[in-house]
Amino acid sequence: MAELPSPQQIVDYVRTFTDRGEGPPARRDIAKAFKAKGPDRAALRRLLGEMEEEGLITLEGRKAKVKGQLPKVTVMDLTGTDAEGDLLALPLKWEGEPPQVVLTEKGASTITPPLGVGDRFLGRLHPRGQGRFEAEPIKRLGQRAERVLGVFERARRGGGTVDPVSRKAGKPLLIERGDENGAEDGALVWAEPMNGRGYGPRRARIAEVVGAFGESANWSLIALANQDIPTQFPQEAIREAETRSLPDLDHHEDIRETPLVTIDPADAKDHDDAVFAEKTKSGWRVLVAIADVSWFVRPGSALDEEAQRRGNSVYLVDRVVPMLPEALSNGLCSLHEGEDRPALICEMHFSKTGQKTKHRFFRGMMRSAASLSYEEAQAAADGSPNERAKPLLKRVIEPLFGAYEAVMKARADRSPLELELPERKIVLGEDRAVADVVLKQRFDAHKLIEAFMVAANVCAAETLEEHRSTLIYRVHDAPDPERLDGLRQYLSTMDYSLPKGQVLKPEGFNRVLSMASERDEMDMVSMAVLRTQSQAAYDTANIGHFGLNLARYAHFTSPIRRYADLTVHRGLVSVLKLGPGGERSEVAKELQKIAEAISDTERRAVSAERETQDRFLAAFLQDKVGGEFEARVNGVTGAGLFVTLDETGADGFVPARTLGWEYFEHDEARNALIGRESGGRYRLGQRVRVRLLEVTPLQGGLRFEMLTEPEAGEKPDRRKKGGKPKTTRKGRPVVRTKSDNPRRRDEPVSEAPRKKKPPRPKAAGKPQQEEEITLRRRPRKSAGKTSPRQSAGKKAPRKGPAKKR
Structure with missing residues (x-):
């Protein structure tokens, strides 16, 4: 050359x-x-x-x-869809910005069955200009690898590791040089595990860079990954949702002239229930119309499998992860104002005193007369209707509140647990940061919807029981006896009494709560009562609902966002022979497994909601370190106190070691930390004032300093059983006072490190050795003999096995 x-x-x-x-x-x-x-x-x-x-x-x-060139033929993953419904593909490897690759619906259908989101395939890329490509499938390669969300830590010479944010994901993944996909150190990434070599750490490649780990836009994503909550729908489920259409009137009664209304939060997008009431000669007739999800989501379909896997929708601070694709959850299954929608309707008749006299279920085609917010409905009932509510005042709103007043009379006779704790809502600004935290107002409009939904849920359980059909109940067990004993001891210290030796019903708790309200001790008592309650769950074995004081109860009113409700709908359609979409006999045998699974998904959703809320609130309080806040104690442990701020509802921790000059012991019976010397106490529900010392937004952690002095209490008896008070060698009682400790309660906690003592000088001629603690037996006395250990000062080798003693 x-x-x-x-x-x-x-x-x-x-x-x-x-x-x-x-x-x-x-x-x-x-x-x-x-x-x-x-x-x-x-x-x-x-x-x-x-x-x-x-x-x-x-x-x-x-x-x-x-650099930046894509091979003409490469392996790709289908990751989602664009606004036009075409599939979006992503090559396994690229450089620079992610390429824009589209697979048309026609192209996807050239392989049988058609390719969908989550599939991996070998394809040919055709440039379409401006950095866009169209993919031509050659061969299906199966499903793409399950991705792992984690934080990338770059190595000095390239590559690095991805530490998963989910504890269930296992050990860190190894990223070799060339597989970083442009990720910077500390970035939040989706990593895709690769085929292992049989030894060493699992290899992976970075498939997508989400952003910085500390960005608030990613906090919900981290919480969802921590709880293994899926965020993307399979393509087949999306396709099924988008091809559904409204039914004809063969199986649905035409009730579009009945002015049903939805009453929801002002920012609600999915409306799954509508109500109507009218006065009758004997009392009231109430209609509760619920979106007919069973018509669109058939057993065994891709939609059904994905809904069951999710179990429920997840409502986070900045996003909603729905149980059903948007085409259904915000489309055909949402009872939008002025639009025809199929519904499964519970028609109930109540006496003038609110007792249910009869009910029936039927499928109907409805048209919502208005989508009202709770505030609009309440203002109309109070005599100040706006332009939307005014035409409905006489015919719809006033009868609804009239029927509600009657139903509440029967509710008072039933006496469910009246445990109401304040709820707060986090308001985000345009920058997705917390702009404000507001206390949710609770109107009679809220209670009206709740009362009618509870009544419809009871009717659903009764109907399925009458037809001897297996169903998933919503059950709530009575409090554990040991917890009740602890509550009795705690309440006795406050001069309350809880009945003993009889079956305790919610009415017994309500009497105590009523007394606490009169004494201005509602926070302390409510928190203690709440701690004794069992967790509600789903089960095919009925044990009743303790909190609602109902013998039978099933969720029926929210099938858009709860799979349990969808199973109840299918059961009703089957036993009442209301048309297609009913429950299949083989699925009925699996209802207990389904109940256990959706109970678990519900707990995961609650954990994700709490985790996300903690992070947003911690970020909101980050610039308020050093500030003082009013709070209440919401948890007591030996390690310290958990407190909830009044203003924001943020939760934080006060370590027990920072509470003051004396040692505080945990008294489980009293739900309190009690000073060993003074008897002063901090107890569950107590109102306190705290100072914010530390904020960790990524973990959602807050650490506080206690400013409130402990409540005066009886000085504990420090004597041992059958013994005398602890004394010094001279016989004086041991009493620790504030003068014994230089730190005073009113002094801030110092963050300065403790001064270390100077090292002892080395002995001349002897090398310095590491300290070693060795347990040695006292040598036996021997006449004129010295053991090797005594003479040399070293460990002698053991001869033979040690004798058992």
Whole structure:
């Protein structure tokens, strides 16, 4: 070779070679193409190195690639859909910005069955200009690898590790050089595990860079990953949702002239229940119309499988993860104002005193007369209707509140647990940061909807029981006896009494709560009562609902966001022979497994909601370190106190070691920390004032300092059983006072490190040794003999096995 090829010639060759579908060329391929032999090969290697430094090519091992070039034939994953419904594909490897690759519906259908989101395939890329490509499928390669959300830690020489945010994901993943996909150190990424080698850490590649780990926009995503909550729907489920249409009137009664209304939060997007009431000669007739999800989501379909896997919708501070695709959850299954929608309707008749006299279920085609907010409905009932509510005042709103007043009379006779704790709502600004935290107002409009929904749920359980059909109940067990004993002891310290020796019903708790309200001790008593309650769950074995004081209860009113409700709908459709979409007999046998699974998904959703809320509130309070807040104690442990701020509802921790000059002991019976010397106490529900010391937004952690002095209490008896008070050697009682400790309660906690004592000087001529603590037996006395250990001061080797003593 007389002269080396130009850099442009090499770039053109590498691009052409790669586009043939053979992958990037090796260095020997380049040398062979330009006839480089002998000493010319060394010159060519130097030229390739210079081109890599200039960013013209990338050298990976012996392979050469044009920077940013995609191979003509490559392996791709289908990751989602665009606004036009086409599939979005992502190559396994690329450089720079992620390429925009589209697979049309026609192209996806060339392989049977058609490709969908989550599939991996081998395809050919066709440039369409402006960095866009269209994929042509060649072969299906199965499902893409399950992705892991984690934090990338870059190594010095390239590559690094991804530490999963979910504890269930296991150990960190190894990212080798070239698989970083442009991720910076500390970035939140989706990593895709690769085939292992049988030993060492699992290898992975970074499939997508989400952003910085500390960005608030990613906090919900972290919480969802921590709880293993899916966020993307399979393509088949999306396709099914988008092809559904409204039914005809063959199986639905036409009630579009009945002015049903929805009453929801002002920012609600899915409306799954509507109500109507009218006065009758004997009392009231009430209609509760629930979106007919069973018509659209059939047993065994892709939609059904995904809904069951999710179990419920998840409502976070900044997003909603729905149980059903948007085409249904915010579309055909949402009872929008002025639009025809199929519904499963519970018609109930109540006496003038609110006792239910009869009910029936039927399918109907309805049209919502108005989508009202709780505030609008309440204002109308109070005599100040706006323009939307005014036309409905006499015919709809006033009868609804009239029927509600009657139902509440019967509710008072039933006496469910009256445990109401304040709820707060986090308001985000345009920058997705917390703008405000507001206390949710609770109107009679809220209670009206709750009362009618509870009544409809009871009717659903009764109907399925009458037809001897297996169903999933919503059950709430009575409090555990041991917890009740602890509550009795705690209440006795406050001069309350809880009945003992009889079956305790919610009415017994209500009497105590009523007394606490009169004494201005509602927070303390409510928190203690709440701690004794069992957790509600789903089960096919009915044990009743303790909190509602109902013998039978099933969720029926929210099938858009709860799978349990969808199973009840299917049961009703089957036993009442209301048309297609009913429950299949083989599925009925699996209801207990389904009940256990959706109880678990419900707990995961609650954990994700709490985790996300903690992070947003911690970020909101980050610039308020050093500020003082009014709070209440919501938890007591031996390690310290958990407190909830009045203003924001944020939860934090006060370590027990920072409470003051004396040692505080945990008294489980009294739900309190009690000073060992003074008897002063901090107890559950107590009103306190705290100072914010530390905020960790990523973990959602808050650490406080207690400013409120402990309540005065009886000084504990420090004597041992059958013994005397603890004394000094001179017989004086041991009493610790404030003067014994230089730190005073009114002094801030110092963050300065403790001063270390200067090291002892080394003995002359002797090397300094590490300290060692050795347990030694006292040597036996021997006449005129000295053991090797005594004479040498060293451990003697043990001879033979040690004798058992």
